[in-house]
Amino acid sequence: MSTPGPSTQPVASSTVAPSTRRRGxxxxxxxxxxxxxxxxxxxxxxxxxxxxxxxxxxxxxxFTEYNxxxxxxxxxxxxxxxxxxxxxxxxxLIQTFYYCALSIPLTLVGSFLVAILLxxxxxxxxxxxxxWYLPALVPAxxxxxxxxxxxxxDFGIVNELLYRLGLPTPGWxxxxxxTIPTLALVAFWTGLGGTMxxxxxxxxxxxxxxxxxxxxxxxxxxxxxxxxxxPMMSPIIFxxxxxxxxxxxxxxxxxYLIYTPTGSGSAGPSDSxxxxxxxxxxxxxxxxxxxYAAALSWxxxxxxxxxxxxxxxxxxxxxxxxxxxx
Amino acid sequence: xxxxxxxxxxxxxxxxRTTWFAGQRTRRRLGHLAAYLLLTAGGxxxxxxxxxxxxxxxxxxxxxxxxxxxxxxADPRWENYKEVMSKLPFLTYLRNTLIITxxxxxxxxxxxxxxxxxxxxxxxxxRDVIFAIILATIMVPYTVTLIPTFILFKQFGWIDxxxxxxxxxxxxxxxxxxxxxxxFFRTIPMELDESARLDGASSWRIFVEIVLPLSKPxxxxxTVFGFLSHWNDFxxxxxxxxxxxxxxxxxxLTALQGLAWGRDATHLVMAVSVIMIAPIIxxxxxxQRTFIEGIVLTxxxx
Numbered sequence: 001m002s003t004p005g006p007s008t009q010p011v012a013s014s015t016v017a018p019s020t021r022r023r024g025x026x027x028x029x030x031x032x033x034x035x036x037x038x039x040x041x042x043x044x045x046x047x048x049x050x051x052x053x054x055x056x057x058x059x060x061x062x063f064t065e066y067n068x069x070x071x072x073x074x075x076x077x078x079x080x081x082x083x084x085x086x087x088x089x090x091x092x093l094i095q096t097f098y099y100c101a102l103s104i105p106l107t108l109v110g111s112f113l114v115a116i117l118l119x120x121x122x123x124x125x126x127x128x129x130x131x132w133y134l135p136a137l138v139p140a141x142x143x144x145x146x147x148x149x150x151x152x153x154d155f156g157i158v159n160e161l162l163y164r165l166g167l168p169t170p171g172w173x174x175x176x177x178x179t180i181p182t183l184a185l186v187a188f189w190t191g192l193g194g195t196m197x198x199x200x201x202x203x204x205x206x207x208x209x210x211x212x213x214x215x216x217x218x219x220x221x222x223x224x225x226x227x228x229x230x231p232m233m234s235p236i237i238f239x240x241x242x243x244x245x246x247x248x249x250x251x252x253x254x255x256y257l258i259y260t261p262t263g264s265g266s267a268g269p270s271d272s273x274x275x276x277x278x279x280x281x282x283x284x285x286x287x288x289x290x291x292y293a294a295a296l297s298w299x300x301x302x303x304x305x306x307x308x309x310x311x312x313x314x315x316x317x318x319x320x321x322x323x324x325x326x
Numbered sequence: 327x328x329x330x331x332x333x334x335x336x337x338x339x340x341x342x343r344t345t346w347f348a349g350q351r352t353r354r355r356l357g358h359l360a361a362y363l364l365l366t367a368g369g370x371x372x373x374x375x376x377x378x379x380x381x382x383x384x385x386x387x388x389x390x391x392x393x394x395x396x397x398x399x400a401d402p403r404w405e406n407y408k409e410v411m412s413k414l415p416f417l418t419y420l421r422n423t424l425i426i427t428x429x430x431x432x433x434x435x436x437x438x439x440x441x442x443x444x445x446x447x448x449x450x451x452x453r454d455v456i457f458a459i460i461l462a463t464i465m466v467p468y469t470v471t472l473i474p475t476f477i478l479f480k481q482f483g484w485i486d487x488x489x490x491x492x493x494x495x496x497x498x499x500x501x502x503x504x505x506x507x508x509x510f511f512r513t514i515p516m517e518l519d520e521s522a523r524l525d526g527a528s529s530w531r532i533f534v535e536i537v538l539p540l541s542k543p544x545x546x547x548x549t550v551f552g553f554l555s556h557w558n559d560f561x562x563x564x565x566x567x568x569x570x571x572x573x574x575x576x577x578x579l580t581a582l583q584g585l586a587w588g589r590d591a592t593h594l595v596m597a598v599s600v601i602m603i604a605p606i607i608x609x610x611x612x613x614q615r616t617f618i619e620g621i622v623l624t625x626x627x628x
Contacts, residue, residue: 028523029449035529036450043441043460043504046497051463054474061473068477114368120361130614131369134376137606139558141576142599146379149592155391157378164394189372221357243464250467253560260580280469285565290473297470304465 055301061294068290079295089296091271092279095180099275100248102184107191108244112237114192115199116229129200136193144257147186148173173258176272183255183273190254191247195240202236203229231320238311238319245307249300252277276300379603383407383596390593406597410582414598418571419578422488426563426574427556429492434552438499439545442507443533447519457508464501468561476565490566491559503548510544511537546616557606575602 037044062079064072083089114132118125138146150156151172159169172182206229214224230237255275259266265282267274280300284293377397382390384402410416444450445457479490498504514537522532538545560576567573573581579598582591610617 032448032523032529033450036444036448036453039444039448039529039533040441040450040453040456042437042496043444043498044456046437046494047456047460047463050475050494050497051466051471054471054478055466057474057477058470068480114365117361117365120358126614128365128369130611132365132372134607134610135372137554137610138603139576139579139606140560141558141579142602145579145595145599146375149382149596150375150378155393155395157374157395160393160395189375192372221353246465250469257560257580277467277469284469284473293469294473297467297473300467301465301470304467308465 058294058297061291062298064291064294066290066294067288072291075291079292080299082292083295083299088271088274088279092274092276095272095274096249096251096276098180099184099187099251100245102181103187103191103251104241104244104248106184106188107195108237108240110188111192111195111240112199112233115196115203116225118196118200119203132196133193135189136191138190140190140253141257143186143190144254144260147189147254148258148261151182173273174269176269179268179272183251183258183275186254186258187248187251195244198240199233199236202233206232234319235321238315242308242311245311246304249304249307250277251275252281256281376603379596379599382593383600385593387591387593403593406593407601410594410597410601413594414578414582415571416578416601419573419575422572423557423574423576426488426491426559427553429488430495430556431549431552433492433496434499434503435545435549436499437496438503438548439507439538439541440533441498442504442511443537445504446508446511447514447516447532447537448529457504460498460501461505464505472565479566485566486568486572487566488572491556491562499548499552503552507541507544507548510541514540543616546613550610550613550617553609554606 061072063074063076065075065078066072118129118132135143151158153159153169153171153174156172158172162169170178172178210228210232211224214228219227252275255267255273256265256278259268259273262268265278265286267278276296277300280293280296283289283296381395381397381399383406384399384404385396385406386403389396389399445453475490475494476485479485482489484490518536519532522536527535558576559574560580563574563577567577579595579602582595582598
């Protein structure tokens with residue numbers, strides 16, 4: 001990209017003595033490095049104060065008993081050992097994996113399809129884009145209130161419709177077996193917009209000549225999707241998958257708010273909506289078992305890191321990077 | 327535009343091609359029709375909750391439980407909004423939310439763009455390693471940092487103040503935003519910086535006069551995302567704010583849903599939700615073009 005300056009101006013470069021030039025360059029470079037540090041300083045300080053230090057401190061707290069008031073007492077591995085026999089911990093893990101297994105593919109596939117439809121060059125695209133993005137704007141507090149009401153077993157609009165169609169009307173949020181699928185559906189409604197926008201951004205970058213070539217070869221729309229769009233989009237699918245995993249394992253706010261009216265820190269009927277972070281929140285801010293909560297945090301951190309690394313390992317098999325193939 | 331083969335083509339081939347193109351065109355029209363149908367049908371499903379929200383907010387506590395429900399209330403109760411406005415200290419909630427949102431947003435956009443500029447366009451030892459570490463922190467669950475940060479702010483005496491919700495955003499503005507801006511800044515030709523530098527411009531001037539003006543779409547994206555995240559934030563205020571006159575809109579709405587008003591407050595909860603969502607939607611429609619065009623142009627490329 002950057003063309004070397006001297007070769008285009010041989011006369012100018014020969015008039016300057018090499019030694020002064022080198023010194024001028026290195027001074028410039030030193031100046032630039034100093035500026036670089038100064039301008040990155042807020043981010044570096046933030047990294048140290050608000051991430052590195054807390055991560056390490058939480059690791060320390062996870063080996064202690066602590067309640068925000070008394071000084072932490074070292075208890076060794078006790079917190080981690082407690083997890084083994086903790087029924088609710090196990091339940092929260094299972095429900096969280098279940099929730100992620102539903103909501104990540106649902107959001108990924110759904111928003112990808114919508115992005116593809118929006119990218120067809122149809123007229124009025126900005127109108128449709130806005131419509132599909134709107135739910136992403138809704139604050140969690142309002143979304144929770146709204147969905148509680150829509151999914152109300154007796155008076156909600158969803159069951160009203162199902163009833164008229166002669167279909168069963170489940171208690172979406174009050175029957176344990178329905179809780180997680182329902183929460184995944186709500187997450188789909190709120191999460192679709194953001195993911196879709198990132199896909200749309202990626203679709204703009206797929207070179208049109210590939211589609212033209214495929215069309216000339218007589219490839220059907222389906223084949224073009226499968227052989228052009230998906231391989232070219234795989235880095236972005238991968239990007240959204242990683243963000244999806246990181247976000248879904250930390251799902252908290254909407255779920256917490258949906259069940260708040262039935263008691264703060266509630267996790268729905270027979271704790272069926274007990275996502276990992278809800279249990280963690282309970283331990284930290286309701287039971288004040290801060291050491292245990294710290295251990296839970298670190299376990300979650302390790303789960304997310306392990307899954308991310310696993311996905312990075314797997315990406316060689318299906319993610320296509322243009323630069324590599326050339 | 328597609329026919330690139332040079333030389334004279336046999337007539338039959340040209341004919342074949344034109345019919346082939348015609349078929350292609352009708353097929354494309356059919357495809358568009360299907361896309362429209364799917365987008366409209368799905369869009370309506372996505373929009374129904376909004377309609378239901380507005381409808382419910384205009385009903386009386388009795389009418390709201392009537393089956394079958396009325397989509398357009400025969401006698402819309404605008405008093406619901408008046409009642410909510412008078413029962414809740416709305417102006418206080420709004421003021422608090424605005425202070426936090428603006429305070430955090432300014433710091434976030436400023437510090438994210440400054441550091442993204444440094445990571446994207448200045449050369450300094452250790453730059454890429456530090457950037458990689460910052461990027462990796464996206465994996466850190468916020469609960470891991472929550473407890474020590476809470477303790478830290480408690481020692482500062484900042485609990486039940488707005489500082490914990492504002493100050494951290496002045497330090498980098500979030501790994502994701504730095505990443506997004508850095509990606510965008512890297513697409514600006516480096517020669518611009520180099521020639522400006524040879525003319526004696528400082529790094530800061532290059533940032534303010536060259537990089538920033540060329541990055542408006544990306545800055546818009548970060549600003550809108552940031553605005554949304556602070557305006558809608560629930561967890562931060564939940565953890566750090568206790569007293570009633572420090573509540574934000576999100577906390578106020580949740581308090582309203584609580585046991586205080588009993589089960590029959592649904593119509594009022596819906597009214598508050600409308601009040602909370604409406605400004606965002608209006609703002610979004612105003613910023614829509616810059617925002618969505620911005621993110622679509624910015625793209626996400628490794």
